Amino acid sequence: MKTFTKLAFLGIFAATGIIIAGATAAQDAPAKLGDLEVTGAFTKAMLPGQPVGGGYFTIKNNGKSDDMLVSVSSPVAGTVEMHEMAMQGEVMKMRKLDTGIAIPAGKTVELTPGGLHLMFLKVKEPFKQGGKVPVTLSFEKAGKVDITLPVEAAGPGGHEHK
Template sequence: MNRCQVAALLMSAAALSLSTGGAMAQQSGDMKGMAGMHMDAQAAPSGSATGKLGDLDISGGYVRAMLPGQPVGGGYITIHNGGKADDKLTSVTSSAAGKVELHEMKMDGEIMKMREIKGGIAIPAGATVTLSPNTMHMMFKQVKTPFKKGGSVPVMLMFEKAGMVDLDLPVVSAKGN
């Protein structure tokens, strides 16, 4: 299965689990048993990565284990800007992947669509921004070795004003726990 087919399958599965009004995501009974296909933006698992960079507090960092044949991996993190100036997460790199993109999933009518966020993610002063399943997230592409539960994935987060910080994100199960 190529990346386009996988992306189409994931978007179709996400669209199937949405209510007909399109405003509220619900978990389909059929999808509950499929690893990595649930629609909840649950709390970060215990043991998730944390860090501090200037006024930025970083918490809840983790990636999900990849399923056999899965070409991409997902990563999640929460960033709180305790300062008086806005900042921006401009990029993420990892030695575990050829490319890491910042992505967003959102409703377009009754269809859930995923797209790359060009130009970074704003971290307003005094605000908390969460990259979590089925919203904004890190998409690891050209993964060198599939992420396995119990391992870790090194990342470097680059911020417009605060600079860069290195973290090791623990790999949790494909279900996110």
Template sequence: MRKTLAELAAIFALTLIAPAAAEDVKAGDLVITQAWTRATPNGAKIGGGYLTIENKGTTPDRLISGSGDVAGKLEVHEMSMDNGVMKMRALDKGLTIEPGKTVKLAPGGYHLMMFDLKHPLKQGDKVPVTLEFEKAGKVSVSLDVQAVGAQAPTAGDHSGHGDHSGHMDMKKM
């Protein structure tokens, strides 16, 4: 019995040290990985969502919108610099994922914007959202909640994927 309790304690300790990574999600020709968000302070009404989308098909698809019980509204956004001024805008026509390409939604670039958060996002939680694609349709994804100010997911990192150029450091999103 003691050995079993010790083994259980060790397994429990390991789960505290290395949080589970977001599951890869396949939808049609798309593979969605590294779905995450940041913890928010009490009273925060907005949050960002980040993920990587790879199109393994031969035709483009488009991320049109999203939804989730966590927020009143979820939009696809782009952040950019224009003559030294940071600009953020909703992508009303969505975000195209070309065939054979990978698009990374990350701080300082493309991202999901969650408005009217219904409760704070707490580190270690998972936030279910539904993404809507033009061809792949509605896809359920869980965002792993990382620390406030995180710049990338801490577990299951595939940092070699996608183009990281042109991203700004936006720790307060």
């Protein structure tokens, strides 16, 4: 598990263009797969030399049974991992979620900067503002769905996730 102080965390995110702010323009139409609905997908433009990118969206489970996001892939990255970040006192901890992200029945799960999120590793070309990042989400019960993450400006903007 990686450990950061709050100040180091904010400095890293500011330097890499991953800002704790939400989307202004996101995936237009919801992606639906059985009882699951994926909305608000977006990513941020990567700065020169930035080795990784983040991915964000909301999953609503309208069904009566739990599901699990078990894997994510994209043709623009060598690997896509699911991560969790949380403040524990003055320390920010980030960890890879090897088993996936639970999507409880009747609940909504948000992937946001500074919380649950995707990490795009071994990116073939940095994400550029105005571009699109194709992603395949694989769920334990519902199966697979393709979504597109519009690439927003690297700086702050949009509404804040609280």
